[in-house]
Amino acid sequence: AQTVTQSQPEMSVQEAETVTLSCTYDTSESDYYLFWYKQPPSRQMILVIRQEAYKQQNATENRFSVNFQKAAKSFSLKISDSQLGDAAMYFCAYRSGNTGGTSYGKLTFGQGTILTVHP
Amino acid sequence: DGGITQSPKYLFRKEGQNVTLSCEQNLNHDAMYWYRQDPGQGLRLIYYSQIVNDFQKGDIAEGYSVSREKKESFPLTVTSAQKNPTAFYLCASSIRGQPRPQHFGDGTRLSIL
Numbered sequence: 403a404q405t406v407t408q409s410q411p412e413m414s415v416q417e418a419e420t421v422t423l424s425c426t427y428d429t430s431e432s433d434y435y436l437f438w439y440k441q442p443p444s445r446q447m448i449l450v451i452r453q454e455a456y457k458q459q460n461a462t463e464n465r466f467s468v469n470f471q472k473a474a475k476s477f478s479l480k481i482s483d484s485q486l487g488d489a490a491m492y493f494c495a496y497r498s499g500n501t502g503g504t505s506y507g508k509l510t511f512g513q514g515t516i517l518t519v520h521p
Numbered sequence: 522d523g524g525i526t527q528s529p530k531y532l533f534r535k536e537g538q539n540v541t542l543s544c545e546q547n548l549n550h551d552a553m554y555w556y557r558q559d560p561g562q563g564l565r566l567i568y569y570s571q572i573v574n575d576f577q578k579g580d581i582a583e584g585y586s587v588s589r590e591k592k593e594s595f596p597l598t599v600t601s602a603q604k605n606p607t608a609f610y611l612c613a614s615s616i617r618g619q620p621r622p623q624h625f626g627d628g629t630r631l632s633i634l
Binding site: 408437444445446447449452493507508509510511512513514 | 552554556562563564565566569571579609611613615617622623625627628
């Protein structure tokens with residue numbers, strides 16, 4: 403079974419600064435997908451960024467980028483030029499790429515990291 | 522606009538009572554999922570369904586039941602066997618067979634009276 407670990411329960415950053423959230427995972431699969439979701443106080447889950455394991459290039463979405471280290475099974479999220487609206491709980495999630503099993507599509511989540519942005 | 526609708530937003534359960542949480546989607550997604558969120562534990566998968574009339578247990582299915590009679594609907598029943606039902610429940614859906622991310626509803630907060 404896959405596991406996802408976020409070792410930072412809470413992080414804080416000054417507005418306009420950069421912060422990195424950590425995520426490690428454990429899997430024996432070679433084909434999989436990794437996601438970062440944001441959950442603001444409204445509790446809505448918002449997709450921030452995704453990474454396909456077969457792609458060596460790190461994904462980037464505007465101010466959000468990842469550092470994907472497949473061998474180390476590490477998937478960190480970097481937020482540049484932090485804004486007050488970035489304050490939220492961030493979840494790292496794993497999804498199997500094995501299309502043959504009934505578990506295809508399941509997401510396994512980490513415990514989450516609460517990000518506080520100071521003005 | 523397409524999306525996922527969860528109702529009610531808040532729900533209270535009495536001891537020994539079964540309650541049903543509604544989840545409806547108009548995204549034409551095949552797969553639907555139910556997650557439970559407790560403080561400090563992230564989201565845990567309760568049940569999921571890849572197609573109509575078929576569903577599988579997730580990691581914490583005990584005390585819960587589901588049905589999938591229609592593609593757009595995936596209701597979750599919290600039975601009296603679930604001794605600690607107080608949590609935030611999230612429903613999600615995705616396109617089956619493609620590496621697309623899941624779309625989430627706004628959640629239902631269930632509390633014990």
